[in-house]
Amino acid sequence: MPGKKQRKSNDFFRKVYDVTLRIPYGRVTSYGAIARYLGSGRSARMVGWALNVCHTLPRFIPAHRVVNRNGLLTGKHHFGNSTTMQQLLENEGFIVDNDCIQNFRERFWDPSEELL
DNA sequence: ATTCTGACAGCAA
DNA sequence: TTTGCTGCCAGAA
Known part of the structure; x- marks a missing residue:
């Protein structure tokens, strides 16, 4: 079995991606919510x-x-352009003002609830 | 091996 | 209320 270097961290990362992929269109979640959902x-x-x-x-x-x-786009700087993240969000119907998502609480999706 | 940093969050003053 | 420190854990130097 090749590639035996798999570690738990891989699993953690994978779970993060997995959860992120399950965030419904037009909804958002937080880093902490994902972390909690993953158990850490x-x-x-x-x-x-x-x-x-x-x-x-x-x-x-x-x-x-x-x-x-807080619904703040703290990671926007990590997208190609600083405006990319905001554009992607606005493209999904979000209203972003001053790097902050409006109506954040209504748009919030908690992976722990996961009631589709 | 050790130290620092990072797209956060919680709590103390 | 705001500010600052601490915990968390994986990577990079």
């Missing part, structure tokens, strides 16, 4: 780290649907 309630920073390298993946990850707990 206080490793929100790792979620961000995972998303930071998600662009290296062959698969598209809707990372723009993940913001911090």
